[in-house]
Amino acid sequence: MSEDLARAALRYHAEPRPGKLSVESSKPLESQRDLALAYTPGVAEPVRAIAADPAAAYQYTGKGNLVAVISNGTAVLGLGNVGPLAGKPVMEGKAVLFKHFAGIDVFDIEVNARDAEHFIEVVAAIAPTFGGINLEDIAAPDCFYIEQTLKARLDIPVFHDDQHGTAVIISAALQNALKLAGKSMAEARIVCLGAGAAGLASMRLLKLLGAQQITLVDKDGVLYAGRPDLNDYNRPYAVETEARSLAEVLPGADVFIGVSAANALPPELLAQMAVNPIVFALANPDPEILPATAKTLRPDVIMATGRSDFPNQVNNVLGFPFIFRGALDARARVISDQMLIAASQALAALAHEPVPASVLQAYGLDALAFGPDYFIPKPLDPRLLDMVAGAVARAAQA
Template identity: 45%
Template sequence: MMNLNEESLKVHREHNGKLATIPKAKLEDAHDLSVLYTPGVAEPCRKIKDDKDLSFEYTCRGNMVAVVSDGTRVLGLGNIGPEAGIPVMEGKSVLYKVFADVDAIPVCLDTSDKDKFIETVRYLQPNFAGINLEDIESPKCYDIEDALIEKMDIPVFHDDQHGTAIACAAALLGALRLVKKDIAEVKIVANGAGAAGTAIVRLLLNLGAKHITMINSKGAMYEGMDMSRINRVQAELLKETNLEKKQGSLADIAKGADVILGVSKPGVFTADIIKNMNKDAIVLAMANPDPETSYADAKAAGARVVGTGRSDAPNQVNNVLVFPGLFRGAIDVRARKINDEMKKAAVYAIANLIPDEELREDYVIPGAFDPNVAPAVAAAVAKAAMDTGVARIKVDPEDVRKETLERTKKLREILKTIR
């Protein structure tokens, strides 16, 4: 019997990857050829020449996202290069299609130079409705995303940062509702201050959290610490976190904490740390592929609610809950960017899918295959984009929800025929 790695190699080899392109219109005779290609194709070209935004209507651009990476920080594998990063970007593209009927393609760039990366992606803008940045080393990823948001007129979204943050925040809101605690009152410890960790902290602050302490490999972080080890994003967050300037190790800072969040490394949330937390403790251990603690170990140590990034345990905190629906909503209104209000809308859309009466210790966040997630996120994001003025067109959010649900339902029926 094959193990998971062997089976994955077999599937990738047999299918020559996981993606293919297929036409949307029939091509069976000379008339079809004239309509799809020359001479008929000249007419949409003329229309787009007069109004570039018509490229969203007359071409695949209107439903197309690029998943862009340089392969410098792929999964837990590190800097493995652009070619080795393709399977991940290709897999992400599959998830876009299956969960929200968004067409996506992997684009792995053969450069680790920040400025060349930015310039290359900027030139791709006419082809896409959005850019999903993926698996780019920190702190370079911050500069790349900021520059591209500034230079481009389509959404640019670094999923390792914000997708993780949105999923984590949704799980936390569900857990807090269950244990009846207020986000503004709880003591939160965030272990890991890289791209994902800082994005989580920023989003939680935007959602009303008041008492957060970030931890790096040296211990508690605070404003005024050795700045040679602090990047610009961390420095900004330290103005709003650990205002008491507490110092110490993870074990020290986690004493009496209500919540500990991990985007760090395996095994660092020990039983003693969890036992010393506050009553009804919440533990979200999201290191990939092996979390800071297992679900079973954290529960045995006394945590009330536990979530991890793993699919073989309850309360999976997974980006797939976020990016398909988020981009579905953004491109359905032809958004120019993804802003903080759209991210918050996605958080609440995911968290509120579970009514209070259905919340359980092992069910504070919807599952990855819940068919209602992407439609709910798409509708909420589309509305937030329109409300904040970054949408090019107006639509009914309820229509977005219904159409997303119907599109994905039909697509999954088709996918059942794949061998």
């Protein structure tokens, strides 16, 4: 990040008042009667109603449109375990995106938890406040256990965005990239570099969409059957192979998905991929390989990154606000695989539609149409709310 941008970012967060969130009343409080309705004695009526029927909380409180964005700060962006307080700007930022893109209210909650069990107990204890829980920036493997346990205990949607939000956007982009490459999900050889929360969840969703040839690689090499350091979460993705390194599995592959680190894709390996290689270099802020480098070496490459200054940004804001909007509207108890698939397919379909003038103006473009430089919708596309949230709600009610 440049010094100018860094200074601007600090000013943005500090001025004219610190932080990015505020709480505003949704009801008038201008008279004695307003006060009597808002608090005593009038507030007793909704209290009685909810005590008699807990579902009435959705009618008389903000629960049904309120999401908790919760983190313990153990895996914040690419900065690592910076702690819950340092992660607060990210959680506030997530809240702003929820509100701006989907009209969802958010409380950001940073938990100084000793361990996964402590974190789970804290979240479970405060869950009655909310209509949904968005887990964020929690390190693997704890993130898997935390989400699974909370989903089983709570009667509201629990969603770890680093897993499933990323998976939805990657799968949507890959469906369209494969069409451009003239390949199918079932036949494509897919190599994923990075076997943490994002990598495992993304490969799981791709399997549900029909992928059959997936190899995962982490910092220690290929996830192969019998590798002694695998855990209960990554062991199901191990494959029978003699290969042990990225250099052994990437030649001839159709797809490279990187959720790892800067410059982790050597150009010489990209050169050995199949015709029309698909490269999702999603490490932020510096991708596994820069688009200019990739396209110079392989003019036939079909590419996405996680950055907004390159075409085809794989950005979670395309997913989580609208997935939650659909889940809240349907009053879903869980966010199911069918809802994730619906979101992914709706995103993929939207990229084939004519792009509105408002989107072109927002991005300073004269034209935009489905192709190698546009196979995933832009985050500022206003149609996302209706198309993705609607698809998720319908899937929830099916």
